[in-house]
Amino acid sequence: MIELTIDGKRVQARKGEHLLAIARREGVEIPTLCHHEAVEPSGACRMCMVEVTRPDWEGWSKLVTACNFPAEEDLIVRTRTDKVMQTRKEILELLIARTPGSQLIAEMAREYGLDHPTLTVGELSEKCILCDICTRVCQNLVTGAISRINRGVEKEVNTPFAEVSDVCIGCLACAKSCPTDAIEFKQVGLERTIWGRTFDLVPCTQCGAPTLPKEQAEWLSERTGMKVEEYFVCVKCKAAQTARTYENIAW
Ligand code: SF4
Ligand code: FES
Structure with missing residues (x-):
């Protein structure tokens, strides 16, 4: 473990741990936009800037992005200068x-x-x-269906050539991770539309409520080894199933 100072308070951390994680653990608020726990920090938005110095820097300091700057012994961090x-x-x-x-x-x-x-x-x-949380989540954790396209002021997040993607599985990971709710999707009854493609949601095998697109269930099944049909039970029915399992256990 190492020790450093954040806003005048001595704190402990692992060497190399990012300043943002340490600050949050200590209850120090630092604003972020492109940070998402599910993916590696990219340092893209610069909102998490903090000022750092060291006792041997003779008053010199620099601005760094807290989300990806590694902690060092005796570093002095100021978050609101x-x-x-x-x-x-x-x-x-x-x-x-x-x-x-x-x-x-x-x-x-x-x-x-x-x-x-x-x-x-x-x-x-x-x-x-353009924080790229959605593209990093999709590329690193799902199927890589979206990315940045175009240049300059035309730059945007979309599917390749803004055409309907056959790679997208309609999981909504992009929309749900977007900090500004910029990704539009529509879900009505057993249909979900995102990135110009409409997915049929498979009805829950027990109560008929919408579950997942078949494409998403197949993708998950390939990675987890679970049977595709096991994904077609809605959250409520799964919870009821689990409760019944516990009821039947002789404690
Ligand atoms: S759509 Fe949302 S998550 Fe994706 S780059 Fe834009 S603001 Fe970030
Ligand atoms: S949160 Fe965006 S650069 Fe750190």
């Missing part, structure tokens, strides 16, 4: 101009004193901050 707050404010100024449709960014911007943003470069409904 003027430099840090100004940097986060400038990032939010750019983000709010790009994504006027995002409520999350508007709320964060207000916290940093940006009540009346003037500049708008994105469409009024635009919510995507």
Whole structure:
């Protein structure tokens, strides 16, 4: 274990542990946008900037991204200095101009004193901050159906050539992990539509409620060894099944 200081408090950590994880454990709040526990940090959004120095740096300090900066013995971390707050404010100024449709960014911007943003470069409904959480989740954990496409102001997250993807399994991992709810999907009855493709949801074998797309169940089955049919029981019926199992155990 090593010791470092965060906002004046001496804390313990594993060498190399990221500053964000240590700060969160110690109850110190650092804003993040592109961070997601399920994937490796990318350092893309810069919202988690903090200022670090060391006793032997003779007053010199630097800004680093807390989500991927490794802890070192005796590091001194300050999470709310003027430099840090100004940097986060400038990032939010750019983000709010790009994504006027995002409520999350508007709320964060207000916290940093940006009540009346003037500049708008994105469409009024635009919510995507290009944090790449969805693409990293899809590429690293699911099927790699989406990525960034186009360049410059046209840059966006989509399926290749913005065409209907035959790789997508309709799992919603992208939409559910998006911090700004930028990925639209629709679920009505036994149909789920995302990225321009409509998936049939298999009805629960016990109560008929929607479960998963067949494509997602097959993908899961291949990786877990469970039978595809086992995925076609809804959460409620599974819970009831588990409860019955416990009832039947002679304690
Ligand atoms: S759609 Fe959401 S998760 Fe994906 S890059 Fe945009 S803001 Fe990030
Ligand atoms: S959360 Fe650290 S750079 Fe985005």
